[in-house]
Amino acid sequence: MKQPARILIVEDESIVAFNLQQRLSQLGYDVPHVAVSGQQSLDIVSRSRPDLVLMDIHIEGDMDGIEVAARLNEDGPLPVIYLTAYSEDSTLERARKTRPYGYLIKPFSERELHATIQMALERHAVEEALVENRRLLQQALDAASLGILEFDPSSAAMKLNPRTAELLDQSAEHAITLEHFLAGIDEKDRALVATRFREALDPLKKFSEEFRLLSDRKPSRWIKIDASALPEQRISGVVQDISERKHAEIRLRKLNEGLESLVGERTNELRESLKELETFSYSVAHDLRSPIRAIAGLSGVLLEDHRAQLDEAGIQLIARIAAKSTQMSNLIDALLNLSHLSKVTPQLSEVDLSSIAADIIEQQMETEPQRVAEVRIAPDLKAHGDPVLVRSILDNLLRNAWKFCANRDVTRIEVGREPEAGRDVFYVKDNGCGFDMAHADQLFSPFRRLHSETEFKGTGIGLSIVQRIAARHGGRVWVQARPDQGATFYFTLSA
Numbered sequence: 001m002k003q004p005a006r007i008l009i010v011e012d013e014s015i016v017a018f019n020l021q022q023r024l025s026q027l028g029y030d031v032p033h034v035a036v037s038g039q040q041s042l043d044i045v046s047r048s049r050p051d052l053v054l055m056d057i058h059i060e061g062d063m064d065g066i067e068v069a070a071r072l073n074e075d076g077p078l079p080v081i082y083l084t085a086y087s088e089d090s091t092l093e094r095a096r097k098t099r100p101y102g103y104l105i106k107p108f109s110e111r112e113l114h115a116t117i118q119m120a121l122e123r124h125a126v127e128e129a130l131v132e133n134r135r136l137l138q139q140a141l142d143a144a145s146l147g148i149l150e151f152d153p154s155s156a157a158m159k160l161n162p163r164t165a166e167l168l169d170q171s172a173e174h175a176i177t178l179e180h181f182l183a184g185i186d187e188k189d190r191a192l193v194a195t196r197f198r199e200a201l202d203p204l205k206k207f208s209e210e211f212r213l214l215s216d217r218k219p220s221r222w223i224k225i226d227a228s229a230l231p232e233q234r235i236s237g238v239v240q241d242i243s244e245r246k247h248a249e250i251r252l253r254k255l256n257e258g259l260e261s262l263v264g265e266r267t268n269e270l271r272e273s274l275k276e277l278e279t280f281s282y283s284v285a286h287d288l289r290s291p292i293r294a295i296a297g298l299s300g301v302l303l304e305d306h307r308a309q310l311d312e313a314g315i316q317l318i319a320r321i322a323a324k325s326t327q328m329s330n331l332i333d334a335l336l337n338l339s340h341l342s343k344v345t346p347q348l349s350e351v352d353l354s355s356i357a358a359d360i361i362e363q364q365m366e367t368e369p370q371r372v373a374e375v376r377i378a379p380d381l382k383a384h385g386d387p388v389l390v391r392s393i394l395d396n397l398l399r400n401a402w403k404f405c406a407n408r409d410v411t412r413i414e415v416g417r418e419p420e421a422g423r424d425v426f427y428v429k430d431n432g433c434g435f436d437m438a439h440a441d442q443l444f445s446p447f448r449r450l451h452s453e454t455e456f457k458g459t460g461i462g463l464s465i466v467q468r469i470a471a472r473h474g475g476r477v478w479v480q481a482r483p484d485q486g487a488t489f490y491f492t493l494s495a
Helices: 016-024 038-047 065-075 089-096 110-143 162-168 178-183 189-201 244-310 312-343 353-367 387-404 437-442 464-474
Strands: 005-010 030-035 052-056 080-084 102-105 149-153 158-159 207-211 224-231 234-241 349-352 371-379 382-385 411-420 421-431 477-481 487-491
Touching: 005 016, 005 038, 016 030, 016 464, 030 038, 038 411, 052 065, 052 110, 052 178, 065 080, 065 089, 080 089, 080 110, 102 110, 102 244, 110 244, 149 162, 149 224, 158 162, 158 178, 162 234, 178 189, 189 207, 224 244, 244 312, 349 353, 349 387, 353 371, 353 387, 353 411, 382 387, 387 411, 387 421, 387 464, 387 487, 437 477, 464 477, 464 487
Parallel strands: 005 030, 005 052, 052 080, 080 102, 371 411
Antiparallel strands: 149 158, 149 234, 207 224, 224 234, 349 382, 411 421, 421 487, 477 487
């Protein structure tokens, strides 16, 4: 009895992973392990190699899913299907280079999940069969006598040994002419083979050609001839049947074409859905601005014109309404800015990060001249990106660093660069309050905060903007931190 395919899920969202595990189990697959990070998935695969991996692109740890997939294939082909809610061209291009067996754009249906897995498993089985067939074929070629033909251009006669005659469905009792030989080839390939033969005659030279035989049998039989010149102006060739390999290649090509078509359709559907969602979000946020600002304005008028008629509790309550209205207005503005990012096309040029960082820090110091601060900005930090968007990255990261160092006797901030695998990794480091890395995955989600509004002011959307801008440039952002020992945010602007 055939064992169910073993599947490893690499997904750092526990609810999503659990739901996916349940759906796969109901479809009859074996899901013994779920990994949340790149290193954990590598450890699991080294202990128990699965039949297939469902890989989320954005996962915990220093490696994203694309880097992990590349590592997994170093020890031999392992079918990987990417799971992602993002469709940036740069991300898809990076993923394509790892030769994945499929993409599933979130959200996806159970039918799509099952079909994509089955296509991937079938493709992998075909590829393994192809590798095995090539090995056996080579073994047979080494051990057995091959079909051989000999052609004399002067008489146009072609001699066949018994094996060649059998392969070409010809008689071995007498020589045949080149025209007779060509007549036995499928019409789709006949002209090409005739041209290659004639090109090899004057002067005599080597050639190799694959073609189908003219036959009513299905599937078609494929023959390969490898020929070279002999003394006395003759051509000798080796003939072999390559039908199994060619049909395996055709099946594999059809599987790949179907997979690419499915990815294209799902990508277009996702782009349309995202466009509609962004339009809706923008409209809702834009329409909310007027009433929110009206509440803030009317609260101010009430305090100014009718303060004498209010007791202390009433005055405090109206002040709180005004403050919350202002906070809501700030959140709406942040949401509009985040929505606007998806419509902006980066205008790339050389950007001086050192100069931008110095300007932002100078502004912060002007707002709090009494604060003691030690700021180190590495010189000559240059990058290729959109100047406005890159400034937004540094503005959000440096303002966060400044804000979360507010309770320190001395604010220490460092901006620098580290080389990594031939690319520049930039960072912003502070000695602020830090946080527990167990909650790091929450930082880049809109409106998710690790500190209360009373501790530190903010909208909770700045890091989402940083992540989106980095992704638009083909890069990424991540963080290392410890409670009460500061944080270091890293980002790249290229894949």
